[in-house]
Amino acid sequence: MKTHILSIDCPDQKGIVHHITGVLFRHGLNVVSNGEHVDHEAGRFFMRTEFEGEQAQLPSLGELKSVLPAEHNLRLVEKRKKNIVIMVSKEPHCLGDLLIRHAFDALQANILAVVGNHDRLQPLVEKFGIPYHFITHEGKERAQHEAEIMQVLDGYAPEYVVLAKYMRVLSEAVVARYKHRMVNIHHSFLPAFIGANPYRQAYERGVKIIGATAHLVTTDLDEGPIIAQSVIPVDHTHSARDMSQAGADVEKNVLSKALKLVLDDRVHVHGNRTVIFD
């Protein structure tokens, strides 16, 4: 007996749940959980169904598609650990959290490798027996640097790429190749700060909250569909450096939460929004 996850989005119309669950019922499959959402503004229907059954009981994609309106998206995946590659620069907090979870089987993923444009985190990664690829950007055109990264990434054929404080902008070509399969974490502030050194700006502005946002990467930098957000309180006693450290803690927690949702196929994307069945 295996568990599968069926993810659907399509134009909303009457009877979809009835028809889809009918296919599963006729195949004798046991629905473990079912989540549905209708975006009434967009007129779009979203569904995530987790069901158990023998491999032989699985309906064909054709049978499932035949009960859906045209212009649907449908994905049927087995529930299992996903293969991921993590990209980093110099900051250890997000990577460290993922490595510890991975080492104790608390991450629904196999970390195939870590790729970094600095070598600071290499010893940490190698302690855990995971390959580290140090691909410096120094002295290289962006195109060349990215080509080297892509060669390594593609070699691992990861299902998801996690940007765990990878601090360089990725070009459209890279982002497009991992569309909706690349997760990023970045600091967020109320109000927002544009430009260099946002923690310094946040300090100078006297903010009382430091936040973090995990999102899927699109070609708009730091602007893809949001998966998870959280904040942590700060006050006037926090220096810019203290704020940065507080931000690191919330980044770590938010990335971990977002990744859990992504790895369990709970995140649907429509336009720039997410529908998350948690």
Add this chain to the structure above:
Amino acid sequence: MKTHILSIDCPDQKGIVHHITGVLFRHGLNVVSNGEHVDHEAGRFFMRTEFEGEQAQLPSLGELKSVLPAEHNLRLVEKRKKNIVIMVSKEPHCLGDLLIRHAFDALQANILAVVGNHDRLQPLVEKFGIPYHFITHEGKERAQHEAEIMQVLDGYAPEYVVLAKYMRVLSEAVVARYKHRMVNIHHSFLPAFIGANPYRQAYERGVKIIGATAHLVTTDLDEGPIIAQSVIPVDHTHSARDMSQAGADVEKNVLSKALKLVLDDRVHVHGNRTVIFD
């Protein structure tokens, strides 16, 4: 066109969603939102469906029941404002919040009346043109006091009774009459404190968090199925009185949140647990 809400819980078995949504589909009803949950430990299925259609399209209860296993609970209600009565003692924070929401159409309820065992809040209630019934407990046996309260309550035939800091224990007879239709709010602490003056105990224990819990009332005092909980941070600079005021703020917010869920028929109860489709 009206909106109705169908709430079901029953033993879990294959095909229930398919069968129920089939009834709605055959009647040409438009499902607005659908929530399902399987409690795998209890082997029980829960469902809340909100759908739109003409009154004439409504399926009979018999038709719905015919597709469910025995030992089901089923409730079909029209989506509309509920009639409620609020019970209070002396504290204004929860009541005041509900009155303001009610006055500006931000509470999915008609407040038919307020019943109090003190008269402190009577002028506030009457400002809003709502009847206030002052029923003192002084000089009365509990049975007599409750009989007077019940006479007033029953006269209004409320769908829900909200205990907005009503500070007296209600006997089994009262609770049973409003089973799963009576919402209470009370302070909660980490750790818990038993006995008189919990805020003083919390102060002396130096807690760093003050919480509140909204729950359905059962015969176990402060122990019914939990609807919503929240906390607020405190520290050593808070006196017992400051903690009580901080607690009042969180109580107000939690009660309001819980009431919104209850009034929109989103709270299912099974044993001492709730399943909430929010």
Add this chain to the structure above:
Amino acid sequence: MKTHILSIDCPDQKGIVHHITGVLFRHGLNVVSNGEHVDHEAGRFFMRTEFEGEQAQLPSLGELKSVLPAEHNLRLVEKRKKNIVIMVSKEPHCLGDLLIRHAFDALQANILAVVGNHDRLQPLVEKFGIPYHFITHEGKERAQHEAEIMQVLDGYAPEYVVLAKYMRVLSEAVVARYKHRMVNIHHSFLPAFIGANPYRQAYERGVKIIGATAHLVTTDLDEGPIIAQSVIPVDHTHSARDMSQAGADVEKNVLSKALKLVLDDRVHVHGNRTVIFD
């Protein structure tokens, strides 16, 4: 015996706390609480001291100033309820919360009057026996509208003006007259949204958090020194309208928290930052 609050900020130098507490000690005053902060980047010292004593024991301002470096700010006020005027437009949530607190002596302020550019909230305010001044902006130049508002405000000589969802921009003249004495609340988002209808933008962006910021008003709209901030989680099931309602709840809580700090003379301002002794 009265309680006074002494607020100081000045260039940081050795011995300031020693000298200031020396003045209080020599006058036999009893320090109830003491808060200090050094902004090392700005080289500035901040202090708030709350002390008890007979009126006759009070040191002169001159004596206090004599132990401070030049370029200091010093304020000595009696601890008592402040006189405030509230300004509103159409939304009741923040105003309602303040009125309930005021009615039950849980706001350290006397609400002298409410001024609004709409009449929607007039009946609510008058229920509580508080004057409401409806000063429409329709058919008036901004200068004329503000002149009418200023005439009313000045007539009450409030110590603080609270913008409880007053939705019009105030000109520099008004802001300057109430410099550091005008508190505003506004919604905040991660990321920030510029332009009309931010809740719609937040919905379309799929944010997972809705925030609010209370700040002192300066001539930079929505950009004065921040007093308090908080957030509330939302998700894809929230419509733009639901997000707005969730935002209203957090706005109400944040404004109330900020006002409590301001009314108790706990908020120091330096440039665009606050130092808050809470």
Add this chain to the structure above:
Amino acid sequence: MKTHILSIDCPDQKGIVHHITGVLFRHGLNVVSNGEHVDHEAGRFFMRTEFEGEQAQLPSLGELKSVLPAEHNLRLVEKRKKNIVIMVSKEPHCLGDLLIRHAFDALQANILAVVGNHDRLQPLVEKFGIPYHFITHEGKERAQHEAEIMQVLDGYAPEYVVLAKYMRVLSEAVVARYKHRMVNIHHSFLPAFIGANPYRQAYERGVKIIGATAHLVTTDLDEGPIIAQSVIPVDHTHSARDMSQAGADVEKNVLSKALKLVLDDRVHVHGNRTVIFD
């Protein structure tokens, strides 16, 4: 130039701040930060002062004590990394977080060693080049097991002992030896659950919040002075195991926050309460 931290608590009386800061001023020391608190109920004064100066400028303890009332506690320590030993059982989440921080210089401590009553975490600790002492409790009387632990602990002479999910009760002798120098983390619930398997109880009770409390260890199990608390929301979709995992995340964050406060000498204890200058 070194930084020192002076911690004082004593009966409250007029002039203490003046006198203490006078000593520091006369020695030409530069106060970096100053925190004071008066517990008016207990009549007790608390102070934490951080100051910079040459070693030769330091006042003697006698000079400081001479300006304080009798029955004071006074501690003067240099600001530097503390030496700690961590104790664990089988769960990696708290330990892992501390190891990552330690490896990247984000913990104000030297981890001298880890002591565990299981060997599950030994490989993780040794990856980081830190000694692991596996001292099984199996087949031993408690007294013998503790004697073995104490021998190892005492060999390291740690300033603090961190119980990072060490799941055995420690006897009075151990606790007394590390009085106010042993930090523990444990789960906390609203309401509280007594007895075995609290996460199962929390699940069955349908709680909406899972919490954690970090505290100093006293002879009352799980009942020492509280340093930090936090919570995380859960709902009916969380199994008992999911709740336990959510709890692990909050435990990790709370322990890390509490440890930061302790290691920076910010936690004062009086009776069963803490005064924390953060």
